[in-house]
Amino acid sequence: MKIATTILIGFGLLAVASAASVDPSCMLRDIIKTDERIRLNGYPSESHFVTTPDGYVLNLFRIPYSNKLQNKDSHRPAVLLQHGLFSNSDCWLSGGPDSALGYMLADAGFDVWLGNARGNIYSRQNSIVSINSPKFWHFDWHEIGSIDIPTMIDYIIEQTGQPKIHYAGHSQGTTVYFVMMSERKEYNDKMKSAHMLAPCAFFEHGTSAVFKVFRPLVGTPGGIYNQVFADMELMPQNRVINRVGDTACGLEPALKFLCKNMWLLFAGEGYQNTNLTAMQELIETHPGGASSNQGIHYIQLSDHNAGRFCQMDYGAKKNQQIYGQSTPPDYNLENIVAPTYLYSSTNDGLCNPKDVDTLVSKAIHLAGDYRVPDQTFNHLDFIVAKNMREMVNEPVMRNILKHEDGFY
DSSP states (O other): OHHHHHHHHHHHHHHHHHHSOOOGGGTTTTSOOHHHHHHHTTOOOEEEEEEOTTSEEEEEEEEOOOTTTTOTTSOOOEEEEEOOTTOOGGGGTTTOTTTOHHHHHHHTTOEEEEOOOTTSTTOOEESSSOTTSTTTTOOOHHHIIIIIHHHHHHHHHHHHOOSOEEEEEETHHHHHHHHHHHHOGGGGGGEEEEEEESOOSOOTTOOOHHHHHHHHHHSSTTOHHHHHHSSSEESOOOHHHHHHHHHHTTTOGGGHHHHHHTTHHHHOSOOOSBOHHHHHHHHTTOSOOEEHHHHHHHHHHHTTTTTOOBSOOOOHHHHHHHHSSSSOOBOOGGGOOSOEEEEEOTTOSSSOHHHHHHHHHHOTTOSEEEEOSOTTOOTTHHHHBTTHIIIIIHHHHHHHHTTSTTOO
């Protein structure tokens, strides 16, 4: 009953969000943006914009140094943090200065950059097409990995003068890293180290309700629903959802069950570690919007292409036109040779431990495979758990520092 109720709530919120008329010019009004949030917590912040080769204007935020360290004039290694699906740069701040990875890295002496993928609330412009055109939404995480992330990395390198940077991603932020390294393997040479939190590439064993619900609709390529739901905005930032989430995660005890379970549809049950304050802050700017194609691509990997990590499947005829073969090509994970670390958990409904095992077997040059010892740790716990500092962020910091000899 609990699962069914939460799924119904999730669908209700999804319907409201997707059906709502959203004025892009008003999207960021009355919310605390990433750079403002950083300043409110006592850190300097910057907002940068960079345009991809296909016209998308991406907003990167930066914590250039730490006032605690007074290290403005010191060497500060650069690190890029990349969010997951329906998320944005705020996810790296929601735990506050004591627990959130963005602040922890800044206080360890790093130059921290927070990325935003095309289509989310901070990256909703394109110099070629209008956001109201389906052409704007004609992308999925393949383009984010092969275009957006390389564009961000090149910009950071240009701005800092450093030939290599560190990278950390959560969920889809890991998927796009795998895509980039598979498709543009020259970026191995631009990575000091990379850190995959809740690594997502294979979905054969996912237990999340979202797989069961959406497989019949879009799991098989070439179907009518794939065409109906393609190239549209999915789960944009919405005031109704924000208000419901803010109330549920606030001081009203009767609604706290909703706060803990409103993401149940996507990430599964078992949130015993949720920091409600962090969740409340997260929901202020979440969901952050995405293309429906991103979700369709993931669902395909849990159904028709289960056991594969491959490009979008359009059906045999269209695949032949696009790829020159009847099936979509696999991403070659053996191309990943930069020092890359995985951080996964047993109770992850999206990225199951068995699927992480498959990833480990395919990405044969991994530097580390860390499994969170807390058996209750779940997919969103990587960014909102009360114990995420000791369970995840401190291990990440230790591994990053292995690649910074003599630093700090």
